Amino acid sequence: MPRATEGGPSDASGRRTGRSRKVSQRMAVVSETDREQVTNARLAALETDGGLQDNFGADSDAEFELQDSDQEAELGDQRNKRKRKANRQASRKTRARAGEVRGHKAFAVLLEEADLDPDDTQPNYLTAAMGPPLDGTPRRWCSVCGFAAPYSCARCRMRYCTRKCYAVHCDTRCLKFTV
């Protein structure tokens, strides 16, 4: 597995370099897990306090968290549940540590402690989560230029539309996540 994520081309600060290194180490495992982690990390990154940089604490790196991914959708429902649970548990650990540093608990920890039942007949936070889309085929946009993309990358499954965009994809974002 090539360590493609080591330092992106536009690593502006030491913080980012540090972060991508961590990811590349974690990704030195099996490829299916890799892809999932990349999707999850990307979704988690969309949740970070981009608003202004939240970078003066130890928690800036605690970005691996519970989100469903592309890949999970292709698996059976049961497996889905188990996987999600495993994901949650992994992320909780990271989150909990971040919380200790901050002096308050992260939402994922509070949620865990609340011990909610996703199948409860009384509505709660988990039951309110919207389910998957009904209309089967997801739309496919080129990850580089945004237009309709007929092809997908063999390594990471992200979409691309032309050879030109594929080259950019390989250079800048294949198995990488950044915001």
Place this chain on the structure above:
Amino acid sequence: MAPSASGQVVVLDDGGSTIKVGLAGQSDPARILPNATGKVKGGPQLLIGDDIDAQADISSLSIRRPIEKGYVVNWKAQAQIIDRACRGVLPHSTKGCSMLLTEPLFTLPAIQEARCQAVFETLGCQALLTLPAPLLALTQHCAEVPNLPASRAHCGVVVDAGFSFTHVVPIFDGKVMKSAVRRIDLGGKALTNYLTELVSYRSMDMREEAYLMEHIKNAISFVSTDLKADLVKAKTSSKLKVEYVLPDGLSLARGFVREPVPLAKGETRTEQVLVLNNERFLVPELIFSPSDIGLQQAGLPQMVADSVMATHPDLWPLLFSNVVVCGGLATCPDFQERLLKDLRPLVPDHIKVDVWKPKDPIAAAWQGGSRVGASAQFAHLAMTKADYEEDGIR
């Protein structure tokens, strides 16, 4: 138990991005401040709320938000921000005042406990009423359009598309039908980060300027009402292309949007320009189709249909006739139109569908809160400090 007449009711809409504050009975919030604390790199001073707006050099600023995933996880910081927000609105401090505070649906008991402690003990309020923002937004909408049958029944579906998440909340007779509420974990924050990601790969690395990106997103985004046509337009013409001239911190303090300015031969640009094309509509598109980025949750139109159809069929006509959009994303051009267009085919033909937007979709929840805070309802519903000391949270 009625709070004593001496206490003024202060109304706070505690949002993930900003906190809106003012006295009950007013038509608009008196102040809107960042709901965050911050520090300048290397500086010892803690910045609270509006201090952040006053910072000239955004690039050296780090901030923390008390709200994570839409819920207040840090009540210590939140109390400090509320205390700051109330200054200049209340004559003295929050001590002895009554408070109406928005709180998201399904707030965890541990968070509610911390909230009561902060409000009654740290801030010294003497009465507190918490209500979900969507309910207050509907109150405001019903007051703006009072003759609607659904308004008279205080009934409707609120689409609250805020900073942290997007909720669809059906309400009947002024009560939230909790079992039919739907949430997707996508809001304005994720959209800004997504736009940042797109432009950072396509044109310029903006990852260190997320605050500016928030502004750019608001300035350039629109919701497509015909995605295929807009994609073709973006690919084959420059009709949708705009330029955002970036502030340089010297001669240009604020950025702005302009029509593309072509360069003459041999000419070079002196200003830094971000060219935006299909990003303008593909970013808000995420709310309509979260699976585009791998989030396995249905988009907004299906959420609304799913939510209403989880209620009793007798209510469907009333609910679908009064779909109300609010929150920051509701201000994005054509948001309302697109929702209607995509929702219509998901609803049985004989049922009328109408999508409404309050006059001020961002302030609507505060405005509704202002109405409730000024009414007799407040004293009837509020928990007093004595109640809290006797029974804890209810």
